Amino acid sequence: MxxxxxxxxxxxxxxxxxxxxxxxxxxxxxxxxxxxxxxxxxxxxxxxxxxxxxxxxxxxxxxxxxxxxxxxxxxxxxxxxxxxxxxxxxxxxxxxxxxxxxxxxxxxxxxxxxxxxxxCAFALTESASGSDAGSIQTEARRDGDFYVLNGSKQWITNGGQAGIYTVVAITDRSKGARGATAFIVEADDPGFTVGKKERKLGIRASATAELIFSDCRIPADRVLGKEGLGFVVAMRTFDKSRPGVGAQAVGLAQGALDEAAAFARVRKQFGKPIITFQAVAHMLADMATEIEAARALVYATARFIDSGAKDISKVSAMAKVFPSDVAMRAATNAVQVFGGHGYMRDYPVEKMMRDAKILQIYEGTNQIQRNVIGQELNKEYGRSK
Amino acid sequence: MKIVVCIKQVPDTAHVRLDPETHTLKREGVESIINPFDLFALEAALRIREQAGGAIVALSMGPPQAAEVIKEAIGYGVDEGLLLSDRAFAGADTWATTAALAAAIGQMEDVDLIVCGKQAVDGDTAQVGPGIAQRLGRPQVAFVKAFREISGQRLVVERQMDDGFDVVDLPLPGLITVVREVGEPRPPSLKGKMRAKQYRVPVKGAADLGLAPEQVGLAGSYTQVVKVFAPQATGERRVLQGSAQETGAQAVDLLVDNQVILLGS
CATH class of the missing domain: 1.10.540.10 (Acyl-CoA dehydrogenase/oxidase, N-terminal domain)
Known part of the structure; x- marks a missing residue:
């Protein structure tokens, strides 16, 4: 279209x-x-x-x-x-x-x-703090013109490859959600090291690693915004980036459809290409329809965000949750269309199926996205009374 | 360093067919592209610029639509372009082509290095690069596959040979032609493509280059393409039938008898 x-x-x-x-x-x-x-x-x-x-x-x-x-x-x-x-x-x-x-x-x-x-890399998640971002343990203590960071971050994309890291750490535990601050950490800052590289189900070309801060000393001018804004920085960032995950999902799903449709046209069973069987054709039809709907949602949301709109959390979450669910279904069904071939690593669809799963998990699980959408609905309908 | 890269617009050879009746290239519906070897020349020039600084001019000779390859080169990041286009240039062989290209480069100031692809996929002569150097009286190294040293005064290059490579010290100004080992061409850049959209390609004709009509094009050429044809397969064919052992032995006998395989005495 x-x-x-x-x-x-x-x-x-x-x-x-x-x-x-x-x-x-x-x-x-x-x-x-x-x-x-x-x-x-x-x-x-x-x-x-x-x-x-x-x-x-x-x-x-x-x-x-x-x-x-x-x-x-x-x-x-x-x-x-x-x-x-x-x-x-x-x-x-x-x-x-x-x-x-x-x-x-x-x-x-x-x-x-x-x-x-x-x-670049963005570091919020910790081993004991995923969806519950408020429970992060990494601390930053002010020391004259410096901050000293201690703790570790987990599953950080581009960990070890990035030169610039945005890191969220607690500066005042007594203030709860307002006690976190975002910092810029450079790869060669003293006390900063990269831990083990993770072994993953999918997206295995990407580097995912642990970041370790051990008395990591950084100049005070590395604070992003100001002290206490850490979670605001994170949430505003996610609002902007989530449609990007939706776009990943649309791309992956389209790639899966491309493979599945091409295969179904050449794979013959019972003397005919399998795309001529309604059971297969309907799977492809549903994939194509859902992909187009997901794409339209991603583009519309992105345009809405680019217009300078303020309340973008809800649509931004929608533009992540729907496409990533579509991608998971599309990749799984692409493997199904390929049958036994699809399960083999000789064809690209098994990788797509493994890759798709992360889209429902990272940058806020789809359950958290639905929470965001639900909270926004609650606010909207509360206001309109 | 000021670098000139010579590029040629050619039919996309992956899709070229010969008309069996007229023996000419069927050009209808065949896309024109930058000669693939010239992309390696572009890549080499971009890498040299990254290291030594300076500017790159993309130079081409061809019909007006060859401005497209100059624009494409701008998309890859070259600084300027120049197209030599004139009805008088038509039908040029490599002699007449180098006359025009060398004259254009001669008019530019302070050119340190000229980079060409090793040959064009349509003519396959590999003569234009060396021909330009000869006309300009500059040293040249053909079939460069790697750079060992790059400075404003000299290049130390590896020249691919059939049985290995030579290391050659090339004082500048000079000319090189490059082979694919020089480095995989980078993709075009967004900023380059945006600039290419706006870029107006300067065009020069024979008179601008100070060349008389008899020096260029068909009139200035010593050779002419009289006919292009696909060779007929004329060899005698024989089909051997039988077991693998039998037919294998027969095949070896035939190859030896016909002196395709020479046995030592």
């Missing part, structure tokens, strides 16, 4: 599609098998200016918004969600600086992020 993209948006889509076909598809299985970070691809994405998309023009970027980001992420995800996760996590790490950074912080970091010289 034509979504009436601007010339620039078409350019982003076509360039990402070209890179996905030429650079990602030929190596995705190997990257997955070897659990290898896609360094060469990330370099190509940087050379193509794709890290510049959301960086404002005054810092050398292209000044695009959520929609441009979603278009790029969708196309890359159509080939490999492991690669697109590595790419999109850079924006997740960059949004806090974009949204809350001081002039000095923006001057220093945004050009580095935009030209791909430094990858």
């Amino acid at each position: 034509d979504y009436f993209f601007s010339e620039e948006q078409v350019m982003i889509r076509d360039l990402c599609r070209q890179i996905a076909e030429e650079r990602i598809k030929p190596v995705r299985a190997e990257l997955d098998e070897k659990e290898q970070f896609p360094s060469e691809i990330m370099k190509a994405l940087a050379q193509a200016d794709l890290f510049q998309i959301i960086i404002p023009a005054e810092y050398g970027g292209l000044g695009g918004g959520c929609l441009e980001n979603c278009i790029a992420v969708e196309e890359l995800s159509r080939a490999c969600c492991g690669v697109s996760t590595s790419y999109a996590a850079c924006f997740l790490g960059a949004y806090p600086i974009l949204l809350f950074g001081s002039q000095e912080q923006k001057d220093k970091y945004l050009p580095l992020i935009g030209n791909g010289q430094q990858y």
Whole structure:
């Protein structure tokens, strides 16, 4: 369907599609098998200016918004969600600086992020603190012109690959949710180390690691916004980034449909291509319909966010929860259409099925997304009385 | 460092067919692309610029629509472009082509390095790069596969040979032609593509280059393509039938008898 993209948006889509076909598809299985970070691809994405998309023009970027980001992420995800996760996590790490950074912080970091010289990561999750973000244990103690961080973060995408980390830590435990603060930590800060690299079910090209802060000393001007804003930084960041996960889901689901439909046209049983059997055709029809609905939701939400709208939490959550559920179904059904072949690692759909699962989990589980939507509905209907 | 990259617009060879009647290329519906070897030249130039700084000019000769490959080169990140286009250039062989390209480069100031792909996929001559260097009186190294040293004064390059490679010291200004081992071409960039959209490709004709009509195009060429044809398979065919052992032995005998395999005495 034509979504009436601007010339620039078409350019982003076509360039990402070209890179996905030429650079990602030929190596995705190997990257997955070897659990290898896609360094060469990330370099190509940087050379193509794709890290510049959301960086404002005054810092050398292209000044695009959520929609441009979603278009790029969708196309890359159509080939490999492991690669697109590595790419999109850079924006997740960059949004806090974009949204809350001081002039000095923006001057220093945004050009580095935009030209791909430094990858980013966002660190909130801990081993005992997932959906219950308020229970994080990592602490930051003020010490003169410095903060000293202690604790550890878990399952951090781009951990060990990023040069710039946005880290949320508790600065005043007595203040509860208002006692957390977001900091910028650089990879070579003293007391900062990267722990073990995780072994994952899917998105295995992406690097997921533990971050360890052991008397990690950083200058006080690394605070994002101000002390106590940590969870606001995190929530505002997620509001912006969630449609990106939706875009990953749309891309992955489309990739699964592409594979399944092509296979169903050539696979013959009972003397006929299996796409001519209604049972198979209906599965493909449902996949295609749901994907189009998910895509429309992602683009509409992204455009709404780019319009400068204020109350975006609900739609942003919707644009993550629905597409990721669609992607999981589409990938599972793609494997079903492939039958025994689909279960083998020789075809890309088993990887897609493994990759799809994370989309329902990270950046807020789909259960948490439904909580967000529910809370917003409660507020809306409370107001309209 | 100022670098000139020579690029040629060619039919997408993956999709070219010969008309069996007229023996000419069927060009209808065949897309034009940058000669694939020239993408390696572009990549080499971009890498040299990254290391040594400076600017790159993409140079092409062809019909007006060849401006597209110049724009494409802008998309890859080159700084400027120049298209040589003139009815008088039509039908040029490599001699007449190098006359025009060398004249254009001669008019540019302070060109340190000229980079060409090793050959074009349509003509397959591999003569234009070396021909330009010869006309300009500059040193050249063909089939470069890697760089060992890059400076404003000299390049130390590896030249691919059939049985290994040579290490060659090339004083600048000079010319190189490159092979694919020089590095996988990067994707175009968004900023480059946006610039390419706006970019107006400068065009020069024979008169602008100070060349007389008899020096260029068909008139300035020593060779002409008289006919293009797909060779007929004319060899005698024989089908051997029987067990693998039998037919294998027969095949070896035939190869030896016909001196395809030469046995030592």
